[in-house]
Amino acid sequence: MEYRKHKSLKISEIGIGTYALSGVYGAKDLEEFKRMIYRAYELGVNFFDTAEAYGNAEQILGDIVKPFREDIYIATKVGIRGDIKPNLSKDYIKKACEESLKRLQTDYIDLYQVHFHDPTTPIEETVEALEDLVEEGKIKHYGVGHLPLDVTEEYCKLGKPFSVLTEFSAVTRESYEKLLPLYKKYNLGIIAFSTTGRGLLTGRFKEGQKFEPADIRYLDPLFQRERFQYGLRIAKKFAELGEKYGKTPVQVAIAWVLAHEGIICALTGPSTVKHLEENVEASGWEIPKEDLRELDEFFKREDEWLRQKQKESIKQILIQPLQEPQRAFVDLIYVIETALSLSIIEEKEILSIFYELYGLRKKLDKEEVSEKLRDIQAELRKVIPLDAL
Numbered sequence: 001m002e003y004r005k006h007k008s009l010k011i012s013e014i015g016i017g018t019y020a021l022s023g024v025y026g027a028k029d030l031e032e033f034k035r036m037i038y039r040a041y042e043l044g045v046n047f048f049d050t051a052e053a054y055g056n057a058e059q060i061l062g063d064i065v066k067p068f069r070e071d072i073y074i075a076t077k078v079g080i081r082g083d084i085k086p087n088l089s090k091d092y093i094k095k096a097c098e099e100s101l102k103r104l105q106t107d108y109i110d111l112y113q114v115h116f117h118d119p120t121t122p123i124e125e126t127v128e129a130l131e132d133l134v135e136e137g138k139i140k141h142y143g144v145g146h147l148p149l150d151v152t153e154e155y156c157k158l159g160k161p162f163s164v165l166t167e168f169s170a171v172t173r174e175s176y177e178k179l180l181p182l183y184k185k186y187n188l189g190i191i192a193f194s195t196t197g198r199g200l201l202t203g204r205f206k207e208g209q210k211f212e213p214a215d216i217r218y219l220d221p222l223f224q225r226e227r228f229q230y231g232l233r234i235a236k237k238f239a240e241l242g243e244k245y246g247k248t249p250v251q252v253a254i255a256w257v258l259a260h261e262g263i264i265c266a267l268t269g270p271s272t273v274k275h276l277e278e279n280v281e282a283s284g285w286e287i288p289k290e291d292l293r294e295l296d297e298f299f300k301r302e303d304e305w306l307r308q309k310q311k312e313s314i315k316q317i318l319i320q321p322l323q324e325p326q327r328a329f330v331d332l333i334y335v336i337e338t339a340l341s342l343s344i345i346e347e348k349e350i351l352s353i354f355y356e357l358y359g360l361r362k363k364l365d366k367e368e369v370s371e372k373l374r375d376i377q378a379e380l381r382k383v384i385p386l387d388a389l
C-alpha cells in the first residue's frame, strides 16, 4: 500500500468506507464485512470512513478496529441521522460527537466531516463547534462533505478544514473539476468517494440491469437512462485498458482517480474480502500518461453525447405526463441531479424542491402522491429554463 501525506496525516491512498452497512447497496453479510475490514488493515489500509448516518456502521467499525485503533485513522461525519433535514447547530454537533465517540468506542476522531449543508445554521456557528471539539481533543481535524461549492469556500474562509469529500470516478467528474481552484487556494486534501462508480466501473453490470427499490442504485441518476449507457461504455473502455496491463477494470478505475492532483485518498466500499483485495491492488500502479491522455479524449467525445441526451431527457420528463409514482419519482430525481450537474441551475435554487421530493420516497404507494409529484414537476418547470435546453 502506498501512502499520501497531507498536513500531519500519512494516509493510505486507498481508504475503506462503510456506507454499505446502511443497506444502500442491498443486504450484506456482516461477518464477511468484518473479515473485510480486518483484511484491509492487514493489507495496510489505515483510513476508514463512516458516518452517524450509516445505520449502525460506527458501532460495527468501532468493534472491529478496537484492537488496532491507534494504528489507523477514523473519519466520520456529522449533521444527519435518521431525518432528511441536516442539523449543524452547535448543540447538535456537540451531542452528536459524544454519541459517535461512544459508538466508535474511542476517545478521539481523526477526521470529523460535515456531511450535508444545513442552510438554517450560520456556518460561523458550525465552525465554532468544530474548533471547540479540536481544542477539547475530541477530534483531531475537521473536514467538509459534498456541500455546494460556495458553502465549501465559506468554510475555508471561516475555518481551517483539513479536507473535502467529493464523489469522483471516471463516471462522475464534475464536482472534482469544480473543486480544483478551492483545493489549490486553501490547501484542502481531496478525499474521493464512490471511486468504482458504486460498482458500475467493475464491469459487473449489463444493459437492462434491475435494482431492488431499497438499493440506492434504483434511483441513482448514474444508473438511469443515457447516464447508465455512458457508464457502461466507460467501464468497457477501462476493461480494454486493463487487459493491456494485466489489471481488472476496477483497478483501472481506482488508479485513474489516484492519478489526479490533490487526491489524498480514494475511498471504495467493498463488502467482501475478494472485492477488497482486488481494489487494494490498484495502489502503486500508475496508468501511463499516454493512456490518460487518450482517456481524456474519449471522455470528451462521450461527454458531448451525454450532455445532448440529458437535455432531451430533462425536457421530456418535465413536459410529458408522469409515469406511475415509482418511475415518476426516479425521473424527477434524475431531472434535479442532471440539471445541477449540467450547471443549468444552482443547488440553493432547487434544494427545497429536492427535500420536498425526497420526502415522498417512502410514501410512493399512497393515493395522494401522484398529485404531489405533478406539483413538483410543475415547480421544476418554473425553475429550470426549458428554452435554454
Ligand SMILES: NC(=O)c1ccc[n+]([C@@H]2O[C@H](COP(=O)([O-])OP(=O)(O)OC[C@H]3O[C@@H](n4cnc5c(N)ncnc54)[C@H](OP(=O)(O)O)[C@@H]3O)[C@@H](O)[C@H]2O)c1
Binding pocket: 016, 017, 018, 019, 020, 025, 049, 050, 165, 192, 193, 194, 195, 196, 197, 198, 199, 200, 202, 204, 250, 267, 268, 269, 270, 271, 272, 274, 275, 276, 278, 279
Ligand atoms: N456513496 C456516497 O454517497 C458517499 C458519500 C460520502 C462518503 N462516502 C464514503 O465513501 C465510501 C466509498 O463509496 P462507495 O461505497 O459508494 O464506493 P464504491 O466502491 O464506488 O461502491 C460500492 C459498491 O461497489 C461494489 N464494488 C466495490 N468493489 C468491487 C469489486 N472489486 N468488484 C465488484 N463490485 C465491487 C460494492 O459491491 P460489494 O458490496 O458486492 O463489494 C458496492 O456495491 C463509502 O462507503 C462511504 O464511507 C460515500
